[in-house]
Amino acid sequence: MEISLEVIVREAIAILNREGLEKLSMRALAGALGVKAPALYWHIKNKQDLIDQIAETMSAEMLTSCGLGNAQKYLFEFAHVYRQKLLEVRDGVAVFLNSYPSTPARCETIKNVMISLLHIGVKEKYCLIASGMFNNYVLSFVADEVIFKANPAGMPAFINTILGTDYEKISFDEQFDCGLNVLFAGFKILAQ
Amino acid sequence: MEISLEVIVREAIAILNREGLEKLSMRALAGALGVKAPALYWHIKNKQDLIDQIAETMSAEMLTSCGLGNAQKYLFEFAHVYRQKLLEVRDGVAVFLNSYPSTPARCETIKNVMISLLHIGVKEKYCLIASGMFNNYVLSFVADEVIFKANPAGMPAFINTILGTDYEKISFDEQFDCGLNVLFAGFKILAQ
């Protein structure tokens, strides 16, 4: 049947988009490829490896679509590309949360973030915590965004008792940029 | 055998601490309680409900150990209690990430955060995004902290190529406060 790592990962992402992470089983993936489950283990180590490879493929696609400007602008743009990719692949956030960065493209994205943070003045000793905050902000934001969009009426009721009647809603795009600006403003205290 | 919701949740947390989330199955939980798996379904709706109840119990324990000071101090203290509780219960972060806030004590904690944020000057329209950032910061920080502590040598190798040889490590306690200060500094731009 001619299977390869690339074909496996591509089909895995297709299943993700069609049915979500909980339907992505080794048997289902093999079935979609016209093969039996044990065949996959010739090409990948195990399911964790599959998840890692999905995150790697997504990371590689983020890398190519990011230009180089000044550091602050780069971080801003990368955050947008990151979010876009996480929204594009169903359960993309869960994939990233369940995969520790070890593959090349994924590491490259983190490296770019760290270098950019140093460029905007973040001291070396605060570099790790800042890049963690940046990465986790994007992941968490999209996680919440996806949950809300799947069930807009599902927000805990008490929230409406806190927010006044004149509460003005802001779009997800605005909220996302808003949070980024909070982070960048906060990072200034890491510059000395 | 006299089972109840409280006993079930307490034993579930005990299993979490002994063996971790992936070993917490309905069969294992029932077995530890001297009962068969289907018996659990008389007391809880399903496994999701169990996870929600664990998060609720943990949230209730956070509530009692938090005093009332000024808003900024409260947020700082609550962040510490939150982190401590997440570190105390094995896989506590995963429990929270896999449970949407709907139970009373859990909602109460979020409500307290939102009200405190309003008190320190965050405008109502930015209240949701700010409380999301606060909550996600604590969860993500502890998630990374736990991973690192479980495997201190497992950091991606490229990181050492970025950080100079004079890189000074800072403790997790310091890193945590550092990130909190970044957030509070950043939140100032949400005050007008």
Added chain:
DNA sequence: ACCTGAACACCGTTCAAGT
């Protein structure tokens, strides 16, 4: 080199039946 059959050791959940 690459794939299958068969098996192992599990899951969450339902539901008729017991007490």
Added chain:
DNA sequence: ACCTGAACACCGTTCAAGT
């Protein structure tokens, strides 16, 4: 009211055996 037996429809992974 509360629990069990038995079953359904799944999992990830291994490994001897096939081609």
